[in-house]
Amino acid sequence: MTNENVHPAKCKQCNKPTSSVLVCDYCHTLNPAAATVTDYFTLLGLPRRYDIDLQELHRKFVALSRHAHPDFHGGESPEVQGLSLQISAALNDAYRALSDPANRAAYLLELLGGKSSAEDKSVPDGFLNTMMMLQEAMADAKTGGDQDELGRTRTVLVTQRDGLLRRIAKLFEDYQEAVACQAVTTDILNEARKQLNAVSYVRKLLSQL
Numbered sequence: 001m002t003n004e005n006v007h008p009a010k011c012k013q014c015n016k017p018t019s020s021v022l023v024c025d026y027c028h029t030l031n032p033a034a035a036t037v038t039d040y041f042t043l044l045g046l047p048r049r050y051d052i053d054l055q056e057l058h059r060k061f062v063a064l065s066r067h068a069h070p071d072f073h074g075g076e077s078p079e080v081q082g083l084s085l086q087i088s089a090a091l092n093d094a095y096r097a098l099s100d101p102a103n104r105a106a107y108l109l110e111l112l113g114g115k116s117s118a119e120d121k122s123v124p125d126g127f128l129n130t131m132m133m134l135q136e137a138m139a140d141a142k143t144g145g146d147q148d149e150l151g152r153t154r155t156v157l158v159t160q161r162d163g164l165l166r167r168i169a170k171l172f173e174d175y176q177e178a179v180a181c182q183a184v185t186t187d188i189l190n191e192a193r194k195q196l197n198a199v200s201y202v203r204k205l206l207s208q209l
């Protein structure tokens with residue numbers, strides 16, 4: 001799906017140029033075609049890539065949500081009110097998926113045709129050994145009520161997670177550069193899946209601390 005399919009150059013209502021596929025910036029008329037936008041990046045008017053500007057994401061989310069909000073369209077037809085609810089819910093889902101780095105990576109990975117976590121459960125070499133050691137340390141520290149040790153384990157896990165997310169960011173950067181060569185991009189997406197599986201693992205351990 002391309003932006004052109006759903007992006008009206010001008011608002012049908014007031015004929016002013018619009019910057020969003022969802023609502024007119026000027027008269028707040030909702031675009032009926034918005035209901036067919038299923039890609040969160042397009043929905044929020046952002047480029048389909050990992051390294052999006054998070055401030056811009058937040059700004060667009062807030063602005064579009066305000067314009068699409070049901071309170072804004074209270075006096076309008078049931079169709080428009082339904083559309084308003086639908087767009088507001090889609091914006092919330094999109095923001096949740098894109099504002100968190102791991103969620104964004106997972107979403108983008110599948111959008112680009114990468115494997116899901118159910119299809120490919122692999123993790124980087126040596127990762128499970130490291131995690132096993134950390135889990136043992138965690139269990140001992142919990143049994144002994146050793147708060148210092150638990151704190152240290154948390155620090156190690158956070159460092160692990162951030163390192164994995166940096167590698168994922170680099171992989172998506174490489175993807176942008178290799179986009180013409182499918183053999184390379186497939187390898188990159190497989191590697192990103194592996195790193196992302198590791199992030200999920202680390203996050204699960206962090207949630208147990």
Ligand SMILES: [Zn+2]
Pocket residue numbers: 011012013014015016024025026027028029
């Ligand atoms: Zn308008």
